[in-house]
Amino acid sequence: xxxxxxLHATVADKPILNGVSLTVPAGEVHxxxxxxxxxxxxxxxxxxxxxGYEVSEGGATFEGRDLLAMEPHERAAAGLFLxxxxxxxxxxxxxxxxxxxxxxxxxxxxxxxxxxxxxFIKVAREQAKLLEMDSEMLKRPVNVGFSGGEKKRAxxxxxxxxxxxxxxxxxxxxxLDIDALRIVGEGINRIMRAPDKGVLLITHYERLLExxxxxxxxxxxxxxxxxxxxxxxxxxxEREGYTEAAA
Amino acid sequence: xxxxxxxxxxxxWRYADLDALQPVWERFSEPMTVIVGAGEELEEVWLPVAExxxxxxxxxxxxxxxxxxxxxxxTAPVYGxxxxxxxxxxxxxxxxxxxxxxxxxxxxxxxxKVKHVGIGxxxxxxxxxxxxxxxxxxxxxxxxxxRGAQQTDAEQSVKAMLLxxxxxxxxxxxxxxxxxxxxxAHGATVGELDAMQLFYAESRGLDPASARxxxxxxxxxxxxxxxxxxxxxxxxxxxxxxxxV
Numbered sequence: 001x002x003x004x005x006x007l008h009a010t011v012a013d014k015p016i017l018n019g020v021s022l023t024v025p026a027g028e029v030h031x032x033x034x035x036x037x038x039x040x041x042x043x044x045x046x047x048x049x050x051x052g053y054e055v056s057e058g059g060a061t062f063e064g065r066d067l068l069a070m071e072p073h074e075r076a077a078a079g080l081f082l083x084x085x086x087x088x089x090x091x092x093x094x095x096x097x098x099x100x101x102x103x104x105x106x107x108x109x110x111x112x113x114x115x116x117x118x119x120f121i122k123v124a125r126e127q128a129k130l131l132e133m134d135s136e137m138l139k140r141p142v143n144v145g146f147s148g149g150e151k152k153r154a155x156x157x158x159x160x161x162x163x164x165x166x167x168x169x170x171x172x173x174x175x176l177d178i179d180a181l182r183i184v185g186e187g188i189n190r191i192m193r194a195p196d197k198g199v200l201l202i203t204h205y206e207r208l209l210e211x212x213x214x215x216x217x218x219x220x221x222x223x224x225x226x227x228x229x230x231x232x233x234x235x236x237x238e239r240e241g242y243t244e245a246a247a
Numbered sequence: 248x249x250x251x252x253x254x255x256x257x258x259x260w261r262y263a264d265l266d267a268l269q270p271v272w273e274r275f276s277e278p279m280t281v282i283v284g285a286g287e288e289l290e291e292v293w294l295p296v297a298e299x300x301x302x303x304x305x306x307x308x309x310x311x312x313x314x315x316x317x318x319x320x321x322t323a324p325v326y327g328x329x330x331x332x333x334x335x336x337x338x339x340x341x342x343x344x345x346x347x348x349x350x351x352x353x354x355x356x357x358x359x360k361v362k363h364v365g366i367g368x369x370x371x372x373x374x375x376x377x378x379x380x381x382x383x384x385x386x387x388x389x390x391x392x393x394r395g396a397q398q399t400d401a402e403q404s405v406k407a408m409l410l411x412x413x414x415x416x417x418x419x420x421x422x423x424x425x426x427x428x429x430x431x432a433h434g435a436t437v438g439e440l441d442a443m444q445l446f447y448a449e450s451r452g453l454d455p456a457s458a459r460x461x462x463x464x465x466x467x468x469x470x471x472x473x474x475x476x477x478x479x480x481x482x483x484x485x486x487x488x489x490x491x492v
Contacts, residue, residue, distance in 0.1 A: 048446075048450050049449075049450075050446050050450075051442065051446065071449070071454075071455070072446060072449040072450050073449045073450075073452050073453055073454045073455070073458075075450075076449070076450055076451060076452035077452055081450075082450050084447065084450075087447075088443050088444055088446075088447035090444055090447070090448070090461075090462065090465050091465055091468075091469030091472060092464065092465035092466065092467065092468030092469030092470070092471075092472060093461060093462075093464065093465040093468065097461075098448070098451070098461070099451070101453060101457065101461060102448070102451035102452045102453055103452065105452045105453050105454060105457055106452035109452070109454075141465070141469065141472055142465075144472070158451070162451065162452070
């Protein structure tokens, strides 16, 4: 579904990714773990198309299409979702307006009918409820005044509403307490565990993986995948740290 | 008695459209006086009216511990001027949230003089301008802190977006401070939408043009987030933005 081949990328002329190769087949959840500065977030941004993140070599395809040739909004319409490590605040625009316009923009691009305001609100309320978020929060400006944990939960509500084919989740677990972690983990399973969907889950900690149970775990170090394994690898890392486990 | 007609040599009139002002000057030569008594609170929304030239000149006096919060939309087709002189007694609190939305050859300006005369007053002024064509949008804001008005806390935040090369934004925060224990902050920017906000919106599926339109809306609409009764100004601002974006 997602195939990354020998991907090299630079940010402000500094090489960050140095040949990442990785394939996530449909129906699978893959986790990427790695120390600070190993390039995890850069990989997420490159896949979503953030300006300033330059690919210098290699490539990535999404369902056979050249992912890197698409604009960020085209990637979204194709079914790619990025869960941000630091969700962005947009004062003056309510979550409801933001997500309705986003969803309808995606639907137009796919040649589907737009959702009416009433239908949209129904979907949004339902998704908020499933993630145990007060749906009144959707009337507030995007992420303004939300706590760190609320922002992350709201990212999952967005994912539920936009219903992507593939999600790249960048440290969605950071800033969550134990209960919120379980709710977010269950949300990922509910929304994304399907034979035609896939997830790339970027995390520092093994705890979320106990809820989501990835099919594969990869270790990213110095811009390269240095080890791959199953969830036991994540448990080893949690116990021994990156230096020990990689040795 | 009509006050003498202003000239451009006066700092507070330097960007004004005096030709447009001349025929209506008689109506506006004297500012309207508003007094908020000690401990009282005032919240007002100033909406545009259906006239080519719209002028509002107000002198506002805040008593001890009084609070005033003003939301204003300045979007006259020819010349709009909102002029405000505010005096803050001890512990008074003043907040202004204003937008200039201008198109074609219009001039819209918000001109303030905020005088802190008592201890511990707080003032916040937030002005956003969105301009296209050859429109001019200005904010001239003077903050005066009198001798003895210690622990004054004053802030001015002014931002403008120019959508065409011919549009002009004037941002002029000015401070005159005669006390030594005060906090006066001001910031002014003209220009670009936030790159991270744009990427966030596009990553959700909005094409670049829609993302820009949405963020411009947010740039202005964020002003009214704190208004108790903000529906009318929200609607009026959306309407004004549609003619500009």
